[in-house]
Amino acid sequence: MPHIDIELERLKTKLLEMWDLVEYQLQAGREAMMTADAELAKQVIKRDRKVNQFDVKIDRMCENFFALFTPVAVDLRLVLAVLKINANLERIGDTAEGIARFAQKLDEPLDQELLETTKVVPMYEAALAMFTDCRIAFKNNDPVLAKEVIKSDKVLNKIYRKSDSIVTKYMQKNPEKIGDALALLSIIKKLERVGDQVTNIAEEVIFYREAKVIKHRSDKKKKKSSGKDKGKEV
Amino acid sequence: MTNSDINRLKDKAFQVFGVFCTFIGLVVLGIFLIDIIIEGVQRLNWDFLVNLPSRRASRAGILTAWVGTLWILVLTTIIAFPLGVAAGVYLEEYGKKNKMANFLEINIANLAGVPSIIYGLLGLEIFVRQMRLGGSLLAGALTLSLLILPIIIVTTREAIKAVPRSIRDGSFALGASKWQTVWHQVLPASFGGILTGIILALSRAVGEAAPLIVIGALAYVPFTPSTPLDEFTVLPIQIFNWTSRPQEAFLTNAAAAIIVLLVITFLLNGIAVYLRNKQQRKVRW
């Protein structure tokens, strides 16, 4: 394998390792939220430092790669994509940390009724699924799967849009649980952000494979040109 | 007429002039050759080649002359080749580039231009008298060797110089000594050039009469030499001798002998050209 490919492979491997770590953070965050496990939440918060280390390391690797290999064409797009995916992963990691911070403050598990009406669990599941699918899309250089990922962001947005009124109603009904409800609302907001960030990552995967820039396209155009709906607008 | 027209005209004029100059030489040479061939060719036959010289023109042959020439050629090669190549290699590869080297270089170039009769006088004193070789083949070959050494040295140096520096570097970098580099790389690569130089030098030596006359080569030798210490004659001397006779028939003999001499020199030159071309095809840097 040519030298440059070996270096690119190392870069990708590093990024995938970070991806695994962030995925684990998200899962642990969910666990902590559901079970109000303060200890687990604390671990998640602590582990975010590791995510940040990955972020710095990958940034450094990309910088070196640019300096030493002056990549062009597909190599250039890959390194650019890695750079941006890295930034997004870091922020998803921060989100997991944020969720854990809310979970840490919970005294007891969230009200089952609240969880069910807001559909936060399916939303979390959907976000996680997007996240893992996107990883597969990146790993296998699969722009089709990446486009699927972008589409599935719609589910998250739908839940998010409805959550305001649902939570308001709940708070009116259960004024003693306003604190919990607000926390959950924040978590939902964060999950919506995760969806957006995964969408960004998927866009980078498509950019790297197909050299097409699809972010910031209006919905109509997107439907026309690629038949894909991003649903990022809120 | 514009300036460029004038320039074009000048260009054309020079071209015509150049062609004219080239042809003068060729035409003169051509006329000379044709004249010689017409006069000498009917005298050329086997008897002419294998007969001993005689006072009667019709029975005279050039056996002793061309055998002598052959002897001289071989002996001169044996003497001049190693000396000249060794000197050339030394000067080019080993000698330090200092004042002494410059001095040697200039003098070798000068020696190449010294009239051959001077070499004859040198040979007469050193080889014939001091070394008591008499008017023998060896004395003649030594004298001619002196005559062509400068040419061989200069052409050897030129041939060696044409071997690129990178070949030497490559050899040195692999741990080769100077001698190994010269022997395995420089000499093989320049051999064609060196050989060409030697052959051209020899073809000059073949035509020399003056230095050999000075050292006492004979015009009339009634036997073919069998050792290097025998007395001898060579073709140019034979020709010189015949042309100085009053009888018409001897002039015809001379013409025929000239043809033989020319064939020998052309043959040598031909070999030189062939070797040079072969070398150029084989080695291209």
Place this chain on the structure above:
Amino acid sequence: MSKKQNKLEALNLDAYYGDFHALKGINIAMEEKAVTAFIGPSGCGKSTFLRTFNRMNDYIDGFRVEGQILLDGKDIYQKEVRVDELRKEVGMVFQKPNPFPKSIFENVVYGLKIQGIKKKSVLEEAAEQSLRNAALWEEVKDKLDKSALALSGGQQQRLCIARALAISPSVLLMDEPASALDPISTAKIEELIYELKNDYTIVIVTHNMQQAGRVSDYTAFFYMGELVEFNKTKTMFTSPKDERTQNYITGRFG
């Protein structure tokens, strides 16, 4: 990982061509089994410096060095050091491919033959091994007796590398080994260098900044006979310390 040894070192090295002070007080230590690149503008002394490691400058009239060059800790400019022995240890590849006007086989085994090795089996084995190491075997195995001059430029250069490897040196000096080659051949040579650094300490002079970036672990920047900066290539190419280095590698020189 244990720290690698220093293979080559220069201590207070000055070099002169007659009155011209070509290298000024160079101090450098090059790691074993790593690639060190020398960069710098033409005439900065990098080639001269490279050639001090196998004493190729010895043949230049008026050239002299002061200071020390250490190979495995031993000064190679000591009187008792034999140059031919040194060059068995320190191989060299030149800017222009310079195969000898002989067969491919004869080219590869030249170094062994001049050492007096004559046994055909030994020579053949060495030739195959070196050609394999130089990634040329597959291309030439059926025409070993053909003239080396019939090979393409890139193949010739790999032949020259094979030739250098045949005498099993531990150091390879490369003086702009790809500057006379087309991009594909250049890439092959670079790959080869990357492979070879597992077994050899390599010092390469290059005018091509990208090449230095791609192949080297360490980079030394020379300017006007001085070693301006020496560091890991990564560091050198992302955050050079010296302003002159910065200007040179960004192409803003002079």
